[in-house]
Amino acid sequence: MLVSSGVYREAVTVRRPGVVLRGADRGGTVVDGEFRRANGITVTGAGSVVENLTVRNHLANGVLFTGVTDERLQGAGAGGGQGYDPLDTVRFPPLKGFRASYVTAYNNALYGIYAFDARGGLIEHSYASGHSDSGIYVGQCDPCDTVVRDNVLEHNAIGIEVTNASRNLYFLANTARRNRVGVTVNSDSLEALGPQHGAVLAGNTITDNNDDHSPEQADGGFGIAIGIGGGTRNRIERNRIENHRVAALVLQDVQGYPVQDNTIRDNTIKNSTALVLSAARTGGNCLTGNTPTPTSPHPLPPATTSCPGHDIPLPAPGTTTPVKTPPGLSFKHITPPPPQQQMPHPQTTPARPATDLPGPVDPSHYRLPAPTTH
Structure with missing residues (x-):
């Protein structure tokens, strides 16, 4: 049509x-x-x-x-x-x-x-x-069998949001910039199909998510690149993460769901406090090959610096330097975007229904993105 x-x-x-x-x-x-x-x-x-x-x-x-x-x-x-x-x-x-x-x-x-x-x-x-929650949301599927790729998300409360969405789920080569929070991966006890598990984020550019001219999100997150709340067995690989006031990565237990067995490897982190880990145990989370080596308010235990990680008690969660969350704008008042790229030949390209999707997926083909320019 x-x-x-x-x-x-x-x-x-x-x-x-x-x-x-x-x-x-x-x-x-x-x-x-x-x-x-x-x-x-x-x-x-x-x-x-x-x-x-x-x-x-x-x-x-x-x-x-x-x-x-x-x-x-x-x-x-x-x-x-x-x-x-x-x-x-x-x-x-x-x-x-x-x-x-x-x-x-x-x-x-x-x-x-x-x-x-x-x-x-x-x-x-x-x-x-200009969305008060998120630009793209994938929720409540297991398995999801879904790919989210080559999208641009900006001036939202959250760029990409994932809740109770698990297995065969890939976020590849997206750009989440100038939101309040770049990406969240969550388990939610109030929704079906928890806990969340088994998503892959690879080759994404996640930068400058400190936008105070975006809609205010109800939970008040701000200045964070990637937050994993009770998510499990996710892979965060070869992403470029730059310029965040609070943290590049926040891993925390939520609503009775531990954050555990997440692999964070080969990401480049710049101008961001690297890691906030707020959990009772490491839960087998591991961080390896990232540049620079992630740090947190306390020294990372050795169990987190090689993969697979090991489940050991953590010291009391540390605190980051407080960042005042600025008030947001109404979603009605966000400036409309400039024109975006057209689909090639929309008048003549044959219609293609959504069958047999997403097709073969190899996250290893998605390499670390080039540095951003300002």
């Missing part, structure tokens, strides 16, 4: 399988919520695609891919988390097959591109800014 340029002041729902919803012009085909409607585009049809268009000004989400078919649950949380009931995984089996390509999402109240209770997906070449 090729949609002509224009501003469409309506909500769109894709229920049929295999639909390819494509804008004729990425910046000119716009779904506008007018700060009145919850979601811009809601996709519950298996194997469907949203590409080459813009979604803006919604009270919840820009684009939502979900197996939750009850419209009453498709607003703020799509059926899980704080303030709503946990996902019923029997009633709502995951959406199978989805793709977002060349999508611009901005100034939506919660999430720009939101994959919840969905698997077999790809989010690529997209841009998200």
Whole structure:
């Protein structure tokens, strides 16, 4: 379905399988919520695609891919988390097959591109800014069988957010810059499918996440590149992490979930306090080959400096130099982004439903990104 340029002041729902919803012009085909409607585009049809268009000004989400078919649950949380009931995984089996390509999402109240209770997906070449929660969110899937690659996230409370999303989940060659927090990987006891485990973050550029002209996030995080809250068995490899006021990495136990068995290797860290480890034990977390060698408020125990790590008690958690969290702006007032790259040949490229995704994935092909320029 090729949609002509224009501003469409309506909500769109894709229920049929295999639909390819494509804008004729990425910046000119716009779904506008007018700060009145919850979601811009809601996709519950298996194997469907949203590409080459813009979604803006919604009270919840820009684009939502979900197996939750009850419209009453498709607003703020799509059926899980704080303030709503946990996902019923029997009633709502995951959406199978989805793709977002060349999508611009901005100034939506919660999430720009939101994959919840969905698997077999790809989010690529997209841009998200001005969200009070996160630009891209992947939640409640196990296995996820999903790749998030080559996206740009800026001026959000959080660039990329991962909650109770596990296995065969890859975040590759993304740029998370000038958010309040770059990336979070979390377990949540209020949602289904915890604890989170087995995601890979490789070849990403995560810089300058100290933006005080972004929406304020409810938990108050600021100045952090990557936070792992109760996440397990994740791999953080070959990422460039620069210019954070609080920390490059924060690992902490949350809601009864220990942060454990995470491997952090071969990352380059610049102008950032390297590590805050707030847990009762090391939990087998290990950090090796990073430049410079990570430090924390206390010297790291030897068990954390080679992989695999070992589970030993830690000294009392240290503290970082306090950083005053600046007040944020309303998501409605974030400056709209400049034009983004068009999908090649949108008028003539054959439609390609989201089947057999994400295809073969080899994170080792994603090397350390080049230094950023300012």
